[in-house]
Amino acid sequence: MFGLYPFEEQWRSALACVTVVVMTVLSCIPAFWTGRRIALVWGTGAALYYVLMKGGVLGLAHVGEEAWGGLALTLFIFVTTCLIGFPLAICLALLRRSDLPWISRTTGLIIDGVRSLPLISILFTFAIVLPFALPQWLQGDKLYRVILGSALFFSAYQAEIVRGGMQGVPAGQEEAAMALGMSYWQRIGRILLPQAMRNALPATINQFVISFKETSLVVIVGFFEILASGNAAYGTGEWRFAYVEVYAFIALIYFVFVFSLSRYGAFLERRMSVGER
Structure with a gap:
């Protein structure tokens, strides 16, 4: 499920997966089929995913892309x-x-x-x-x-x-x-x-x-x-x-x-x- 991601930080990888799934599900709901709402969903989801996986901010340890998996x-x-x-x-x-x-x-x-x-x-x-x-x-x-x-x-x-x-x-x-x-x-x-x-x-x-x-x-x-x-x-x-x-x-x-x-x-x-x- 987590590949080479550091064991003590795997909760971040799990939350990142949930973020992508939620972002995708919201994109499939007709109520979100407007340019502004889709942009908000994808912009927020992508930023949250990157922060969770990469870290280096908000007290999260930095994890390089080579350790993602x-x-x-x-x-x-x-x-x-x-x-x-x-x-x-x-x-x-x-x-x-x-x-x-x-x-x-x-x-x-x-x-x-x-x-x-x-x-x-x-x-x-x-x-x-x-x-x-x-x-x-x-x-x-x-x-x-x-x-x-x-x-x-x-x-x-x-x-x-x-x-x-x-x-x-x-x-x-x-x-x-x-x-x-x-x-x-x-x-x-x-x-x-x-x-x-x-x-x-x-x-x-x-x-x-x-x-x-x-x-x-x-x-x-x-x-x-x-x-x-x-x-x-x-x-x-x-x-x-x-x-x-x-x-x-x-x-x-x-x-x-x-x-x-x-x-x-x-x-x-x-x-x-x-x-x-």
Whole structure:
């Protein structure tokens, strides 16, 4: 559950997990679906998570990112990957459908190039290779470079999902909006994107599920998320007898999160289909 996090400070990691879960649940409640409320929930939750995990303030002992692990690290990587990758995916999708050929073709080359690479190679490049090409002041911590690589991979796939949703919107609707004198951003924000996201919802939920399970790949660059922490646990003499129980417990955690996400996706589909009628 806590990976390499110091034993005497593990209560902070537990509270950080609760913070992420509460933040996610509140984001799924329709009453919070306004820009100001969502920003308040995510801003407060992210700040509280970082303070609890990092410490160094309010009398909390400092714990470096290299000691983060377990469920808290898994949730952190997943949430930040989606938080960074989703807006980036929308930008890439809009750029790919640009009327300027050099923009659309360059964006398409970037998307297809990222999608043609396995995630492990991208994580390894951002964690190990990239520091050799960057100045010291621009390198940052390895964890954040890994998150950026994961977000780039997520955005490349999600951009194609969003673009597919846009193609499902009848062209006449955007033409009608242009005839009414609506600006480009008004057409995108009020006509195109809402319908595109509804069309792309099933594939989007599937992409979120895949991204949550792919957090286990960060073990390749030295991070002990929940699955790697389980491997390390039953590798010790104290837990060697219980490897089946360890994997069953980890499987249960993955099942709870992924099944809940899938059921929420089904709820959104029902809600949107009611809106159509």
